[in-house]
Amino acid sequence: MSKEFDVVVIGSGPGGQIAAIRAAQLGFNTACIDEWKNEKGGPAPGGTCTNVGCIPSKALLQSSEHYEQAGHHFADHGIGVAGLSVDIAKMLARKASVVKQNNDGILYLYRKNKITFFHGRGSFVKADDKGYEIAVAGDKPDTLIAKHVIVATGSNPRALPGAAFDEETILSNDGALRIPAVPKTLGVIGSGVIGLELGSVWRRLGAEVTILEALPAFLGSVDEQVAKEAHKALTKQGLKIHLGVKISEVKAGKGAVAVAYADAAGKEQKLEVDRLIVSIGRVPNTIGLNAEAVGLKLDERGFIAVDGDCKTNLPNVWAIGDVVRGPMLAHKAEEEGSAVAERIAGQHPHVDFNTVPSVIYTSPEIASVGQTEQQLKASGRAYKAGTFPFMANGRARALGDTTGLAKVIADAKTDEVLGVHIVGPGASELIAEAVMAMEFKASSEDIGRICHAHPTLSEATKEAALAVEKRALNF
Ligand SMILES: Cc1cc2nc3c(=O)[nH]c(=O)nc-3n(C[C@H](O)[C@H](O)[C@H](O)COP(=O)(O)OP(=O)(O)OC[C@H]3O[C@@H](n4cnc5c(N)ncnc54)[C@H](O)[C@@H]3O)c2cc1C
Numbered sequence: 001m002s003k004e005f006d007v008v009v010i011g012s013g014p015g016g017q018i019a020a021i022r023a024a025q026l027g028f029n030t031a032c033i034d035e036w037k038n039e040k041g042g043p044a045p046g047g048t049c050t051n052v053g054c055i056p057s058k059a060l061l062q063s064s065e066h067y068e069q070a071g072h073h074f075a076d077h078g079i080g081v082a083g084l085s086v087d088i089a090k091m092l093a094r095k096a097s098v099v100k101q102n103n104d105g106i107l108y109l110y111r112k113n114k115i116t117f118f119h120g121r122g123s124f125v126k127a128d129d130k131g132y133e134i135a136v137a138g139d140k141p142d143t144l145i146a147k148h149v150i151v152a153t154g155s156n157p158r159a160l161p162g163a164a165f166d167e168e169t170i171l172s173n174d175g176a177l178r179i180p181a182v183p184k185t186l187g188v189i190g191s192g193v194i195g196l197e198l199g200s201v202w203r204r205l206g207a208e209v210t211i212l213e214a215l216p217a218f219l220g221s222v223d224e225q226v227a228k229e230a231h232k233a234l235t236k237q238g239l240k241i242h243l244g245v246k247i248s249e250v251k252a253g254k255g256a257v258a259v260a261y262a263d264a265a266g267k268e269q270k271l272e273v274d275r276l277i278v279s280i281g282r283v284p285n286t287i288g289l290n291a292e293a294v295g296l297k298l299d300e301r302g303f304i305a306v307d308g309d310c311k312t313n314l315p316n317v318w319a320i321g322d323v324v325r326g327p328m329l330a331h332k333a334e335e336e337g338s339a340v341a342e343r344i345a346g347q348h349p350h351v352d353f354n355t356v357p358s359v360i361y362t363s364p365e366i367a368s369v370g371q372t373e374q375q376l377k378a379s380g381r382a383y384k385a386g387t388f389p390f391m392a393n394g395r396a397r398a399l400g401d402t403t404g405l406a407k408v409i410a411d412a413k414t415d416e417v418l419g420v421h422i423v424g425p426g427a428s429e430l431i432a433e434a435v436m437a438m439e440f441k442a443s444s445e446d447i448g449r450i451c452h453a454h455p456t457l458s459e460a461t462k463e464a465a466l467a468v469e470k471r472a473l474n475f
Pocket of ligand 1: 033034035047049054194
């Protein structure tokens, strides 16, 4: 007999998991289906984010940063480290245990909120007047009937044509997070968030890392001034970044990969590396969903087509997160998940993409919200900008990390904050203040007048806001 639910969520990444919890909180009888398996074949909810994305990458970024600090920076503090070594197996085991804690935490939240969890692949079977029939294929096959369906099936890494992932020498994010020993040489194709973060991890651990990027500009979507600072800092650390390249061939041999490419000047080049990470973007995942069975519409790029409220072309079918348009970020998926559950309950929440922050967790971190200077120039909107270097921030000096700057951009007339861009220590945490300010339509003067604790890195944002009116107090 089929099991009936008010809401069935397909996918338990950050989007699906938050949608399910919010729906249950709102009183709906809710189920969530997810197919991700842990090493033992058991459920591993949390999606890309928890299993092969945000969480394990940050675990390895932290471990590798400790190693980098101990090897290169502790001495500045008068701390000597003799016999420094790294145990990659232990580092990977720690990462795996962090992932498991998150998997278990989600299952605990499902039990606490009385959400029924199904481990397996969910696919549409048909729609009739009872609702949508969804088959669960897995160890315990099942059939569910749902009044509302929320599709949150996420995304998969994009492969380079002719260079399929083998996760041994040609690695997606998955393989790149479990390389068993530090490669002597590592190539990375794509200098986006994932390429820079994972390239940084293995460089800190001792690999010689070369990054090949097709675009002529480094981090083209980031504010130019900030991207320049980041490029300078990352290059100084030893990442070799080549921009404007055109890959012609990738050939994997035994324990090595050869990449043929034309450099920015059009000259043929060859890169031979032990391993190659391909991080050239992600594609929406609708594999096995059987969208055709109910006529669920995809757009020309394979995303599930939705309107601004995440409604699909079908009544009571919603889609959120990486499988729909918009930035592929965990917190964007979460916002959409919570908003959709509330819409099903008749509420009217709003998700503003303009205040969705983005962060690159390199060192220095790069964080931004709102519009960049180049976007404002292109739109013709009059603005004024203030910047403040961490070099002049007392806390940054005490930390021994004075790289980068904070930048606040405001409307020339109204002084409303239009964008905040930070490259430097703690940028991932500092950006929250800027998001809050923008949500409340604050002016740069508002940020400048708020009392910030001293000495903190957040004083750099305050000073950048004051610099908008050329009245920074400490520079
Ligand atoms: C290396 C890396 C680092 C990242 N770091 C960050 C970061 O620091 N911050 C950030 O915001 N974002 C980060 N991201 C992006 C982030 O992981 C995604 O934006 C986020 O996971 C999208 O969430 P989602 O819920 O839409 O989908 P996903 O997390 O992809 O989850 C989808 C889930 O649905 C399941 N599924 C798919 N189809 C079916 C089906 N038919 N039946 C049952 N289950 C199904 C999948 O198994 C998966 O568990 C990172 C990504 C990568 C790869």
